[in-house]
Amino acid sequence: MQNTVPQPLRFPVAVADILRQRQTLKSELAKQANLVQTRMAILGGSTTAEVKSMLELFLLAQGIQPTFYESGYNRYWDDVVCENPVLWNFRPDIVFVHTTWHNVSQFPEPLAPAVEVDGCVRREMTRFESVWGRLHSKLGALIIQNNFDLPRLRPLGNLEASESFGRINYLLRLNAEFANYARDHSHFLINDILYLSAQLGLAAWFDPGYWYNFHMALSPGATVALARNVAAIVKSVYGKSKKCLVLDLDNTLWGGTIGDDGLQNLLLGRDHPLGEAFVNFQQYVRELRRRGVILAVCSKNDAENAKEGFSHPDSALKLEDFSAFKANWDPKPDNLRRIAEELNIGLDSIVFVDDSPAERAIVRDELPDVAVPEVGSDVSSFADILENERYFETHKLVPDDLSRSAYYSSKARGSAHETSFGSYGDFLASLQMVAEIGAFTPVYLERITQLINKTNQFNLTTRRYTSSEVEAISGDSAFITLYGRLADKFGDNGLVSVLIGRISNDTVEIDIWLMSCRVLKREMELAMLDALVEECQVRGIRKITGVYIPSKKNSVVAGHYASLGFNRADGTSANSELWHYTVLPSYSPKSRYIRRTADAFVALS
Amino acid sequence: MTSADFLLQMDEILGLRAGTIQGFEKLDELENWDSLALISFIALAQSHSGVSTSPQQIVSCSTVADLLRIARVDVATSPTQVAKSRQSESV
Numbered sequence: 255m256q257n258t259v260p261q262p263l264r265f266p267v268a269v270a271d272i273l274r275q276r277q278t279l280k281s282e283l284a285k286q287a288n289l290v291q292t293r294m295a296i297l298g299g300s301t302t303a304e305v306k307s308m309l310e311l312f313l314l315a316q317g318i319q320p321t322f323y324e325s326g327y328n329r330y331w332d333d334v335v336c337e338n339p340v341l342w343n344f345r346p347d348i349v350f351v352h353t354t355w356h357n358v359s360q361f362p363e364p365l366a367p368a369v370e371v372d373g374c375v376r377r378e379m380t381r382f383e384s385v386w387g388r389l390h391s392k393l394g395a396l397i398i399q400n401n402f403d404l405p406r407l408r409p410l411g412n413l414e415a416s417e418s419f420g421r422i423n424y425l426l427r428l429n430a431e432f433a434n435y436a437r438d439h440s441h442f443l444i445n446d447i448l449y450l451s452a453q454l455g456l457a458a459w460f461d462p463g464y465w466y467n468f469h470m471a472l473s474p475g476a477t478v479a480l481a482r483n484v485a486a487i488v489k490s491v492y493g494k495s496k497k498c499l500v501l502d503l504d505n506t507l508w509g510g511t512i513g514d515d516g517l518q519n520l521l522l523g524r525d526h527p528l529g530e531a532f533v534n535f536q537q538y539v540r541e542l543r544r545r546g547v548i549l550a551v552c553s554k555n556d557a558e559n560a561k562e563g564f565s566h567p568d569s570a571l572k573l574e575d576f577s578a579f580k581a582n583w584d585p586k587p588d589n590l591r592r593i594a595e596e597l598n599i600g601l602d603s604i605v606f607v608d609d610s611p612a613e614r615a616i617v618r619d620e621l622p623d624v625a626v627p628e629v630g631s632d633v634s635s636f637a638d639i640l641e642n643e644r645y646f647e648t649h650k651l652v653p654d655d656l657s658r659s660a661y662y663s664s665k666a667r668g669s670a671h672e673t674s675f676g677s678y679g680d681f682l683a684s685l686q687m688v689a690e691i692g693a694f695t696p697v698y699l700e701r702i703t704q705l706i707n708k709t710n711q712f713n714l715t716t717r718r719y720t721s722s723e724v725e726a727i728s729g730d731s732a733f734i735t736l737y738g739r740l741a742d743k744f745g746d747n748g749l750v751s752v753l754i755g756r757i758s759n760d761t762v763e764i765d766i767w768l769m770s771c772r773v774l775k776r777e778m779e780l781a782m783l784d785a786l787v788e789e790c791q792v793r794g795i796r797k798i799t800g801v802y803i804p805s806k807k808n809s810v811v812a813g814h815y816a817s818l819g820f821n822r823a824d825g826t827s828a829n830s831e832l833w834h835y836t837v838l839p840s841y842s843p844k845s846r847y848i849r850r851t852a853d854a855f856v857a858l859s
Numbered sequence: 860m861t862s863a864d865f866l867l868q869m870d871e872i873l874g875l876r877a878g879t880i881q882g883f884e885k886l887d888e889l890e891n892w893d894s895l896a897l898i899s900f901i902a903l904a905q906s907h908s909g910v911s912t913s914p915q916q917i918v919s920c921s922t923v924a925d926l927l928r929i930a931r932v933d934v935a936t937s938p939t940q941v942a943k944s945r946q947s948e949s950v
Binding site: 270273466468 | 868871872873874893894895898899901902903905906913914915918
């Protein structure tokens with residue numbers, strides 16, 4: 255539960271407390287239920303003992319329990335290129351390469367010509383790419399790689415930044431090359447220590463005492479910041495980032511009380527320091543929405559008054575930015591529950607921001623799954639606090655993310671549309687749904703991987719795969735893979751369903767079957783089954799088996815296989831149910847309201 | 860923070876049962892005394908007395924008494940007296 259993360263590990267992190275209490279904190283966190291297991295290799299260009307210790311704490315705080323492999327001192331290159339059997343046998347899910355500017359093999363000489371500097375860049379990149387390429391091709395692990403921080407000393411002074419042979423200029427150029435590599439390789443992620451070191455300040459980032467005595471490239475405080483950042487990346491990979499930001503209104507999004515002060519007296523706008531702070535906070539929230547965070551309002555106000563606030567000329571947020579809007583006099587925990595239900599998301603996907611300490615306390619007390627940052631009452635720090643808590647961390651942005659808010663808004667319109675029909679079937683027919691269902695293709699692999707790692711409710715097995723594993727499965731003829739995109743007359747829902755089946759003789763065993771909650775009760779699962787049966791018939795497969803592994807969140811699919819006409823198999827264990835289905839030549843498609851097409855989006859245009 | 864509390868916090872840093880460290884041990888005989896514990900000790904010293912110690916200072920220590928002196932933990936009290944006071948507290 256969000257609110258049970260020990261205080262020293264929450265923003266602002268108490269470095270001294272963490273260092274003193276690390277053993278106790280670790281023991282406490284390790285007792286959590288349902289920890290996700292991961293195998294992580296730390297390959298160091300310097301001493302990594304403190305990195306490993308801090309990473310363990312912050313991963314546990316995210317509900318992830320790591321098993322570590324740690325390379326010898328500065329053996330990051332050797333361990334990989336020489337294929338250290340201990341590392342190879344460890345089979346990590348994730349490899350974290352902890353290098354810093356100290357690991358640059360050669361800086362250009364002063365006054366080196368451009369062609370020579372280019373050569374240095376090329377050689378450095380070749381050296382790192384030899385590590386990354388081997389990690390991917392031989393281990394298939396997700397790679398998290400530090401970019402480069404900056405040295406504290408500048409023998410060339412400001413010329414370090416402006417001359418191509420200057421060390422700062424050179425390191426920034428290498429960072430750009432690293433970023434290019436990340437853009438081209440979905441299994442490769444950057445841990446931005448350039449930003450972290452700037453945030454902390456170089457004097458606090460690097461401590462000569464720790465370097466000379468222990469060859470720690472980062473001070474203890476910097477190590478905490480680094481571990482927190484890497485844990486946030488891993489949290490995102492495992493689908494644990496939050497989805498929805500719920501906001502109060504008065505003195506949270508604008509200064510003043512709309513009901514009492516009226517629109518014209520709200521503090522919002524750049525002609526007043528506080529008004530400007532509120533505008534800037536709204537702009538930050540709007541940027542979150544633009545990258546896919548769902549926004550909702552939970553305010554104690556008359557609804558009409560509350561909505562009026564967004565017509566203020568300086569309001570950066572508009573009413574249509576919000577996918578759910580609860581303005582009434584009900585207790586806020588009740589409204590938060592309604593918002594979660596309306597958006598079909600878990601309470602643990604929600605972050606609640608309110609300037610009132612009383613409201614924050616009530617929500618924390620009644621809804622421990624909701625994240626409630628201690629934002630205080632000073633709006634100028636709200637964005638910093640949200641930012642530093644890393645709630646909405648994402649490691650990849652896919653087009654579906656950008657349309658998520660629009661989807662939820664269109665869903666609201668759809669809900670209104672539904673109430674005008676006599677029967678649910680008439681409603682489904684009126685949606686004019688079209689689906690694009692096919693085998694995995696490279697263009698969809700990122701979104702498919704995202705769904706596999708984020709979907710909890712409509713998920714029969716809750717198995718998680720890295721992007722490398724998904725890529726391998728998609729190219730393996732021993733698997734049947736299906737993705738499903740769904741569009742309707744209100745818009746494109748995007749890629750919403752994933753199915754992976756492992757072929758074994760004349761049987762396909764469903765390994766993963768999941769669906770985004772965006773399209774529950776649309777009979778998309780029937781369309782996916784139709785496609786699976788069709789594929790089985792083409793390949794001469796006669797039987798489909800599926801397993802349902804109950805989890806805390808997937809009770810919604812407990813009856814999934816039964817509803818599709820599967821039969822329960824004997825010998826099912828206490829922790830899973832095995833179901834089977836015979837593929838008959840006489841199979842008749844079950845989907846009634848979804849038309850299949852080659853391109854769902856084009857079909858609707 | 861009393862010297863007894865300080866020693867208890869050292870027990871926690873080293874993952875030892877409370878009351879293990881008495882104040883007169885040699886560091887190389889302490890279980891789990893490693894670079895991680897040293898870093899944690901520096902944080903403990905800072906919070907106890909505001910003393911900013913360097914890794915070099917800690918590396919040069921060989922006993923717990925040396926650490927207590929650097930952290931300015933009631934140096935007028937001998938380790939033996941500290942041990943006796945902890946025994947009487949536990950009665």
